[in-house]
Amino acid sequence: MIKTESLKFSYDGRKYFDFPDINLDTGENLLIIGNSGIGKTTLLHLLAGILKPKSGSINVSGIEISKFSDTELDKFRGDNIGIVFQRPHFIYSLTINENLKLAQYLSPSKTSGDAEKILESLNINDKYQQKPNQLSEGEKQRVSIALALINSPNLILADEPTSSLDDFNCDNVIKLLKKQAKDHKAQLIVITHDARLKKHFKNNLNL
């Protein structure tokens, strides 16, 4: 369950972002669609606990995070949120296996998923011992999904996951994200300007 109410944010105290309320039941996914500069990434960072709102409330799986301290937010993120970035990020000095192990270490209170099973379900279990820069772009994106899933999050946030993909791969990635979210009993919120994704989601929110 994800709920936001009269969410406001400002970077400089002059220009305010007003976000429409989100009300998402358990098991539901959401597509947030909007043009560049409208505050899509800001909303994603608010939901992930990376930014704190100026006013309003954010409730993720029954946890009210808008008043959390920095340390509480760090823990909240580690335990509840998985983020799939537009461009995949890794710890480049570590192998894929070690990247996943580190993610587990950073969220110790969470019983994490089986790294091998996750990689297997993403068809990249043979890349276990490789370093991130030995992977192809497609493999990198799959590994970054694995990183988002490893701590069994309640909410998966995907930031423009398909913007650089052709129609075929766009469909594949979004299906993969939906399937993984369902398999891991997580909710999926995709934030994008990519109108192709509309057909994949029942719930759309225009910013």
Add this chain to the structure above:
Amino acid sequence: MNIFKLSIKNLFYRPLSSLLSLLLLALGVSMISLLVLINSVVQDQMNNNLKGIDMVVGAKGSPLQLILSSVYHVDSPTGNISLKEARSIEKNPMVGNSVPLLYGDNYEGFRIVGTNEKFIELYNLSIENGSFWDDEFEVVVGKKIATKLNLKVGDTFVTSHGLRQTGESHADTPFTVVGITNFSNSVADQLILTSAESVWGVHGDHTHDDEEHDHDDDKEITAMLIKFNSPMNVIQFPRYINENTNLQSAVPSYEISRLFKLFGFGIETINLLAYLIIVVSGISIFITLFNSMKERKYDMALIRTLGGSRLQLSSMLVYEAIVLTISGFILGIILSRLGLVFISSLMESSFNYSLNSYGILNDEFWLLAISILIGLMACLIPSIQVYKMDISKTLSNE
């Protein structure tokens, strides 16, 4: 996997810059540590050999040479003095103890010193095997020589004239080893001791042109080590001798401190240079961390989004700096010991002196503290910046 392991992996991920920082620090540490080691070992040895000697009397010449030859047995003697004159000094009421020294010969480069039982008392020598000499041409051999030349009680050898191996040999007067001393950690370990009579005996029935050994009817000795009755005598007596006799007196503690002062300038310069290298290594660690921070900003933002705290991120950089400095320190200490082995073998071959002290000195704990401090200073700014990093901004700039 944890933050410390991550730091190690990060260091190995940029091996060249890590290696550069490591080598710079190791170089600085090993230079300082080697200086400290040599200084402490040399001063130890020098002071150990100075015990009980307030003044040395010998022929006129350089006072430092007199000290080096008769206390440390490294330089050539200044010449000989007559036994009669030496005796008259011995009788002076200010003189507490006096030890005569006679040079003339060597065996395989090791000096043969003619003296008496007072030398044994002075250096607190004890016999490991055999006994002290009680007849002419009997010698007691220092432990180090016995080991090196494999001499045993009962062995005989022929000495060569002078202090170098190339001298003419005295084949008709062979010496017999009657005892081997225990290790005394003093200059006596590298000397062959015998009675004064033996040295006179070797040269008595020869005629040499050598200026050190031209024999008159009067017997001669090379030098005399003197201990005063009262420490106050060191002020007047050496001056009295230098002014009123044709002998020379020299005060070892004074000459040695003069010698150290001469070296001191060079040692200070090298020391300064070494500290400079350590500071440069600190700067190199700083630059490495600072640059890597930019390269790794997405890595670090990822760590934060995965639940890592600001503190964990900062400690990652601190670990990287500390691991570099501590391993650089350890490498430096190892290098300095290897350096000491090398220098010791050089000294052994040219002076028969060896330096053996490989333990960690107090000064080196200071050096460790300084190294860690440099590491902490190097990572201070990067780790503060990482602590303050705005992950939202970093992630939206992709």
